[in-house]
Amino acid sequence: MRFLLDMNVSGVLLNLLLDSGHDVACVRDVDLKMSDSEILDWAVREKRIIITTDSDFEQMI
Template identity: 60%
Template sequence: MKFLIDVNASRALGNWLQDIGHEVVYVSDTDPEMRDEHILEWAVMEQRIIMTTDNDFEQMIWQQRKRHCGVLRLENLPREARKVLLIDALKLHSEDLLNGRIVIAMKNKFRIRQANFE
């Protein structure tokens, strides 16, 4: 899978994704102050799944009907707990992410949302 790692997501988790064979780029390497709307446009242009810890992308997608290629929002937990969520999300919801769904990974549950606008 191709991921775009938001500045609030852990670089260590992005590095781990690379280590297991995923293609990863980091917003912070281009512009740590990049606006969310530009991050979303970048992700669509390169067909990348955004990995983040905040819900700004979901709000933009729903309120402004923005196109996207999938969002993985991890609950903002300590890094090791987020890694467990990431592992579970990939194991249980890779297909959802590849199909452009929003996957919200929380300590006690996952929520999957479909929001593709043409």
């Protein structure tokens, strides 16, 4: 599966997903100040599942 991890996701989850063979991209590796709408656009463009603890995404979708 293809995931996009928001800045607030733990490194433990990142390692678990990578160790399980998933394709994982991380917002923190690209731009720590990326807006929620930019993150959503990225996920849609690359067909990734967003993993976040930010409740704003629920309202956006």
